Amino acid sequence: MTDNTLRPDLKAVANLIQKSESVLDLGCGDGALLRYLADALGVTGRGVELTEEGVLACVRRGVSVRQGDLHEGLGDYPNGSFDTVILSYTIPYLNDPAFVVREMLRVGRRAIVSFPNWGHWHCRLSFLITGRSPITPGLPQPWDTSPRARPLTLRDFEEFCTRDGFRITHRVYLRDSHPLRPGPGAHLRTATAIYELK
Amino acid sequence: MFSHSVGITQKQFFTFAEEQPMQLDSGETLGPVTLAYETYGRLNADRSNAILICHALSGDSHVAGYYTPQDTAPGWWDDCVGPGKAFDTDKYFVICANVIGGCAGSTGPGSINMRTGRPYGLEFPVITIGDIVRTQVYLIDALGIDKLLAVVGGSMGGMQALQWAAAYPERVCACLPIATTARHSPMLIAFSEVGRQAIYADPNWNGGDYYDNLHPNAGLAVARMVGHITYLSEQSMHHKFGRRLQDRERYGYDFQTDFAIESYLRHKGNRFTERFDANSYLYITKALDYFDLANGAHSLAAAFAKSTGLLYLVISFTSDWLYPTYHSKELVSCLTSAGADVTYVNIQSSWGHDAFLLEVDTMTGLLTNFLGRVVEHFHVALPPPPTPEELAATVIPVDAPRDANQADMTA
Numbered sequence: 390m391t392d393n394t395l396r397p398d399l400k401a402v403a404n405l406i407q408k409s410e411s412v413l414d415l416g417c418g419d420g421a422l423l424r425y426l427a428d429a430l431g432v433t434g435r436g437v438e439l440t441e442e443g444v445l446a447c448v449r450r451g452v453s454v455r456q457g458d459l460h461e462g463l464g465d466y467p468n469g470s471f472d473t474v475i476l477s478y479t480i481p482y483l484n485d486p487a488f489v490v491r492e493m494l495r496v497g498r499r500a501i502v503s504f505p506n507w508g509h510w511h512c513r514l515s516f517l518i519t520g521r522s523p524i525t526p527g528l529p530q531p532w533d534t535s536p537r538a539r540p541l542t543l544r545d546f547e548e549f550c551t552r553d554g555f556r557i558t559h560r561v562y563l564r565d566s567h568p569l570r571p572g573p574g575a576h577l578r579t580a581t582a583i584y585e586l587k
Numbered sequence: 588m589f590s591h592s593v594g595i596t597q598k599q600f601f602t603f604a605e606e607q608p609m610q611l612d613s614g615e616t617l618g619p620v621t622l623a624y625e626t627y628g629r630l631n632a633d634r635s636n637a638i639l640i641c642h643a644l645s646g647d648s649h650v651a652g653y654y655t656p657q658d659t660a661p662g663w664w665d666d667c668v669g670p671g672k673a674f675d676t677d678k679y680f681v682i683c684a685n686v687i688g689g690c691a692g693s694t695g696p697g698s699i700n701m702r703t704g705r706p707y708g709l710e711f712p713v714i715t716i717g718d719i720v721r722t723q724v725y726l727i728d729a730l731g732i733d734k735l736l737a738v739v740g741g742s743m744g745g746m747q748a749l750q751w752a753a754a755y756p757e758r759v760c761a762c763l764p765i766a767t768t769a770r771h772s773p774m775l776i777a778f779s780e781v782g783r784q785a786i787y788a789d790p791n792w793n794g795g796d797y798y799d800n801l802h803p804n805a806g807l808a809v810a811r812m813v814g815h816i817t818y819l820s821e822q823s824m825h826h827k828f829g830r831r832l833q834d835r836e837r838y839g840y841d842f843q844t845d846f847a848i849e850s851y852l853r854h855k856g857n858r859f860t861e862r863f864d865a866n867s868y869l870y871i872t873k874a875l876d877y878f879d880l881a882n883g884a885h886s887l888a889a890a891f892a893k894s895t896g897l898l899y900l901v902i903s904f905t906s907d908w909l910y911p912t913y914h915s916k917e918l919v920s921c922l923t924s925a926g927a928d929v930t931y932v933n934i935q936s937s938w939g940h941d942a943f944l945l946e947v948d949t950m951t952g953l954l955t956n957f958l959g960r961v962v963e964h965f966h967v968a969l970p971p972p973p974t975p976e977e978l979a980a981t982v983i984p985v986d987a988p989r990d991a992n993q994a995d996m997t998a
Contacts, residue, residue, distance in 0.1 A: 435928070444932050448953055451960040453898075455919060455931045465923035 395425050397566035398503055398527070398581045402477055405501060405559070405585060406430055410472040413437070413497060415459055415489070416479030420447030427452070435471075437463075460484055463492040471497040480504050480546075481528060481538040487553045494555065494586065503583040508542030510577040527581055543576045550586065559585035592661060593627040593669045593676050596652035598692055600624075601684075603725045615712035619701070622726050623692025624648050624684035627668060628676035629977060631970040634732045638674055638958075639723065640664065640683040641740030641747035644814070644871050645863060647691035650683040651676075666947045673947075673954035678962075678969045679736065684726055686719045686747075688870035693722075696866035697798065709795035714870060716743075716878045720750045727758070736967060737958060739763040741943035742910065743871070746878050749918075753880055756894035761961040763954070765902040766943040768914035769887055769921070770879035775909070778817055779872035782810030786865045795866050807865040808856030815855050820906040820939030824848065888921040898964060899929040900957045902950070904942035930957060 395403065399422045406412060408430045414423050417436030420443075426432035436454040438444050447454035459479070474497035480486050481504060493500040505527025506512075512523035522532045528540050541549075543562075550557055562569040562579035569575050601622045603609075608618025625648045630637060640650050642663070651668035653661050667673040674681050685693035688711070696711040703710075727735060738751040738759050745767025752762035768775075789806030791797055819827075828848040832838075835845060844850045884890035899922055903915035912933050919931040934949055936942040943950070962969060 441932065441935055444930075445949070445953060448930060448932070448956045448960075451956065451963065453928050453930050455923070455929060456933050457931070465920040467924060467926070470926070 395421060398563060398583070399425070399477060400566070401561050401563055401568070401581070401583055402475060402501055402503055403429070405561070405583070406432060406473060409433075411470075413463075413466065413471045413474045415463075415474065415476045415493070416482075417447060417452070417454060417475075418443050420450040420452035420454060422475070422477065423447070423452045423454075424450040459489055462488065463496050466496040468495055469498060473497050473499055473501060475501045475503075477501075477503040478505070478527065481540050482536055486549070490553070490555055490586065498587070499558070500555075500586040501583060502546075502586065503581060504541060504546070506543055506576070506579045506582050507540035508544060508576055509580055513577070525580070543579060543582050546582070546584065550584070555586045557584055558587050591669055591671060592665060593652035595656070596625050596627065596649070596654065596662070598623050598625055598648060598654070600692065601726050601729055603722075603729070609718075609721065609725075611712055611718045612715040613713050617687070617694070617712055617714075617718075620687060620694050620722055620725075621692070621698070622684045622687070622694075622722055624682060624726060625650065625652075625662075626730075627651055627681045628679050629970055629973065630680045630730075630732075631968055633968075634680075634730070635734060635736060635965070635967045636678065636962075636969055637680045637682060637727075637730070637732045637735050639727065639735050639738045639751075640668070640674070640681060641723075641738065641744035642683060642686065643740070643742035643744050644868075644875065645811075645859065646744070647689065648683045648685045648693075649691075650681065664944065666944075667950060667954070673951040674739075674958075675955070677973055679958070682726070682730070684723055686743075686871065686874075687722050688714045688719070688867060688874060690864035690867040691862075695864065696795065696870055697864045706798045708798070708866060711866070711870065713873055715874050716746050716750050717754065719874065720747050720754065723747070723751075724755060724758070733758070735759050736965070737761040737763055737961060739765070740767070741765040742767055742940065743875055746875070749880055750878075752894045752897055752899070753890045756897060759897055760965045760967075761898040761900065761958075762894075763900045763902070763957070764915075764918065766904055766907055766910050766915075766940060768910050769890075769918050770881060771876050772914070776876045778813060778909075779876050781813055782872060783869055785809040785813070786868060789865075792865075795869075797865075802860070803865045804857075804860035807860050807863065807868060808853075810865075810868055811859040811863075812852040812856045815852060817909040818940045820908065820937060822906060822937040823939055823941070826937070827851075886921070887917070888924045891922055891925040891927060895925055895927040897927065898957075898961050899927055900953070901929060901931045902943070902953070903931075903933045904936045904938070904940070904946070905933060906937050907940045907942060909940040 411433045414436045417438050423434035437457050444456045474493040505525040515523040561583040562575050563581040604618035604620045608616035649662040651662040651665040670677050685691040687693050688695050690697050696707045700707045738748045740748045745764035748762050748764045786806040789803030791801040792803040831847040833847045833850040880890045881887040901915050903912045922929045936946050938945045
């Protein structure tokens, strides 16, 4: 798998990973990120994925994956047993994000969380003009589809981290595949945000 | 008939512990010991492509293929073992041995006790899964295999696979326990006991000393009927039988067979007695009930402390209520805390415990891909595709244990 075929947000997460790290990917989907990390960086990866379809796709890719529900926590993983724990595009689906992020920081030296930004100016404008819940490109689901998602904005997340004691040590703001420089207005133009927490 | 099958296979026999009887977990000894076994496929140059399949309670060494062209049915896992199948015999050397205590060629209660010249009966020592696996180690040694690529099994076979991983981690690359548990639950022990009590209650039981007379087959048939119920699911029973009557158009108001499910159970129970020995049922269920990987270690995770170098694939099935999903989840949890590399899938199925034999499509993809990863991870050089001559030569005789390296690979 070349980095050309990896989804842009996953590629941006991959850019934060060092060679030979140990990585736990929560909600790893079809294992594309873990496969890329193993091939390109010699990463030892493990995935947790809820759906049977995702798990079978991971096994097809030769990825070590465990079918499981993140709401059950990461209790089996010893403290500090991974360099990095990743939660990409999954936080909108969690009932108790604080619990999961706390667990991530127990199990890993650092956590990387990525999600589509509901505070993008397209979404704000759409809400204002149409009166309907806006849909982000990264989370293109009408409000009534299953599984239910709670989209969030960058400010939502940053305040959540402050409130729950998670230290943000790095930010990547993406518009399409390109990183934006942090600064005024970045929150409005960011399509996907990636945060490193410690 | 034989396309995509291993074709004609042959049961082979390996005898050991003749001079020196084998030490058992109970403190007793057993010797000589014979294992009936079958192999499919070819060994590669360094004998690193061998997969040991462990059978379940009523299984035997005949995993795949046909003994003769007239056989109406192939081995019990023919869907998954053969050229291009989940356990691809073009790539792997697949082995299966009948468990001791069984009655399909390996030493068991029906075997002749050399000391008395009569069948052992209940003088056969009570054996454990640990003892069963111990005998398999002798066979693997005799085949000149240092390290198995994988050990696999469903149900009781999965327990053997786990025992291999826990007790002989240096001899195994990958462990694939399917629809199984690390220890029998009280409910499972209860079902075993009902089956045993049915056998004891048979008028022909005679304390296990029945080989010269009628066998306690009525009791064994009842035990098997109970077993069959546990292998199905409510959903599959509704689907297969419903409340359909078997041969009648209305209720008979008597105690002959009314319902299709009754006929099925009676048929299965009777068929079982044609090939299975009641005493073996006792010994094997006892071994199942005694199985507890945490016994002797201070926790289940501790039992795997030395076994974290293996790759694990744990599989459970959603409607399996005999070995329900929580057993596998507990196992995965312990393996994870021990730091092992575990892949776990809880396959959606309505077939109940039987799903491990029936969900062939899903299992094939899963097993093929996982084994491919094992091969890559452990740098195993698979043999080249078989030549027509090699396809004909699948029988590998076994020398005495110490001469393992001279085992002849060609027929």
